Amino acid sequence: VPGAYLIHETKIKTARAEPILASKTRRRIPLGTNRCDPFQSVARELELVERTLSRAIGSREQSLTDIAAHLIDGGGKRVRPAVTLLAHLGLGGKGSQDIVDIATAIELIHTATLLHDDILDDAETRRGKVSAYRKFGLKPTLVAGDFLFIKAFEFAGKFDETVVQWTADACTLLTEGEILQGIFNRNRAVTLDDYVEIVKRKTASLFQTGCKVGAYLAGAKPAIVDEADSYGLNLGIAFQIVDDILDVVGHATLLGKPTGMDLRDGNPALPIILALEDSVVREAFEQSKSGEGRIGEALEAIKRGPAIRKAKELSRHYAEEALASLKKLPASPYRNGLKTLVQLIIDRRF
Ligand code: FPP
Ligand code: MG
Numbered sequence: 519v520p521g522a523y524l525i526h527e528t529k530i531k532t533a534r535a536e537p538i539l540a541s542k543t544r545r546r547i548p549l550g551t552n553r554c555d556p557f558q559s560v561a562r563e564l565e566l567v568e569r570t571l572s573r574a575i576g577s578r579e580q581s582l583t584d585i586a587a588h589l590i591d592g593g594g595k596r597v598r599p600a601v602t603l604l605a606h607l608g609l610g611g612k613g614s615q616d617i618v619d620i621a622t623a624i625e626l627i628h629t630a631t632l633l634h635d636d637i638l639d640d641a642e643t644r645r646g647k648v649s650a651y652r653k654f655g656l657k658p659t660l661v662a663g664d665f666l667f668i669k670a671f672e673f674a675g676k677f678d679e680t681v682v683q684w685t686a687d688a689c690t691l692l693t694e695g696e697i698l699q700g701i702f703n704r705n706r707a708v709t710l711d712d713y714v715e716i717v718k719r720k721t722a723s724l725f726q727t728g729c730k731v732g733a734y735l736a737g738a739k740p741a742i743v744d745e746a747d748s749y750g751l752n753l754g755i756a757f758q759i760v761d762d763i764l765d766v767v768g769h770a771t772l773l774g775k776p777t778g779m780d781l782r783d784g785n786p787a788l789p790i791i792l793a794l795e796d797s798v799v800r801e802a803f804e805q806s807k808s809g810e811g812r813i814g815e816a817l818e819a820i821k822r823g824p825a826i827r828k829a830k831e832l833s834r835h836y837a838e839e840a841l842a843s844l845k846k847l848p849a850s851p852y853r854n855g856l857k858t859l860v861q862l863i864i865d866r867r868f
Contacts, residue, residue: 535710535832554854556862557596560603563613563621567599570622574669585654585662589629592645593774597863598624601753601856602728605746608852611736619673620735623685624728626670631692633663638696639783646774681731688727695719704784704804706794713791714755721761722754729753745846749856752840757863759833762787764868766820772868778817782808788832792825837864 557564575586599621606617635641636649637656643649651659667689674685699716702708729750733743764773765780766789780787781802793799802808802816820826837860844860847853 535714553858553861554851556600556604556855556859559851559855560600560607560613563603563607563618564596564599566615566618567596567603567621567625570618570673571625574622574626574673575666577665581654581658582662582665585633585650585659586629586666588647588650588653589632589644590625592647594625594629594645596625597757597859598628598724598728601725601750601859602732604852604855604859605729605732605750606736608847608850608856609733609736609738609742609746611732616677617732617735620677620681620685620731621728623670623673624688624724626666626673627685627689627692628724630663630666630670631696633659633666635696637663639779641775641779643775646771677735680734684727684731684734688723691719691723695721695723699786702786704806705786706800706804708786708791708794710791713786713788716786717755717758718751721758722751725754725757726750742847745843749840749843749847752836752843753860753863756833756836756840756860759788759829759836760863760866762789763826763829763833764866765789766817767826768867774868778813781813781816781820788829789820789825792828793820793823796820796823833864837861 571590575583575590577583602621602624603613603617607613611617632644633650636644637651637659641649642652647653650662654662671685675682677685695716695718698712699720702712702716726747727750730743730747733746738746762780765777765787768777770776779785780790781799784803784806790799790803794803796816796819798812798819799816802812808816840860841857844853844856847856
């Protein structure tokens, strides 16, 4: 039923994707001056997150700790904790253990979903290493995902009802995103609006929640908390669009995983959706038994056509929306960090 899945529609509006592509204006990210390394400005707090993560994954069962450490020590970018901390400090928060704990919870939830996601996607690699379930086995990895998820709530559950509810909502959205993505697997009926809805749930929800909770715990006014929320949501959408673009045009070594996986898996990723008019792409997307030759041809067809240019245009649109929300926050080095992060995400190669 069209629209039936819009149960958790946030009150923050994101623009519909179709009209953005129809518009003739070419977008530029007006970054300007005042660049500030987002990770450097919260380096002290991120170090505390690292220590809290290490503490969190200790278990009497060594295998749980080993599986969690395989991913947690495996070179994650820590973007979600970083935006949580930047939003908090940028709105007058003091970088207490509380904000470190909620940033840790968000990274733990993210890691739990990745352990489970690689099982669901049958992924061989993650972050340049063999995926956890291929190394440790499916059953222990499934339980390790549950373990991390519970650990996350040990950290998030001590906050007030609002924070607990927002964190729970993010987790609900992640699961609903996974299911919605499955509905559109190898399904040519998928639209741009469906894509944006999937991405809001499966990727943007944790960025959004991190920023919102960071702002709320800093004592920001509701209107400012909403702007932080909107920044996180739009940044998260831009992040996933770039991820999808890199799956077609990126370098496997830099990415730590093979390219072309969305097409092989029948994932409704943006460059594929934007190239569905091409019969070679459509057939490779719809048929699970496409050989490597067909996949290669379809990837070349996506690269030759307008899909990558259009996808980049959309990523810049959401990046601009994120920047527009940032303008409503008070100026600070942390806000400059959030601004620079938008550019880093748009420009990233891995
Ligand atoms: C990665 O997408 C997948 C997610 C970000 C969400 C996965 C969600 C679940 C497995 C539901 C479980 C939820 C909880 C709260 C434990 P992708 O496969 O497109 O990205 P990838 O290329 O990084 O694998
Ligand atoms: Mg996956």
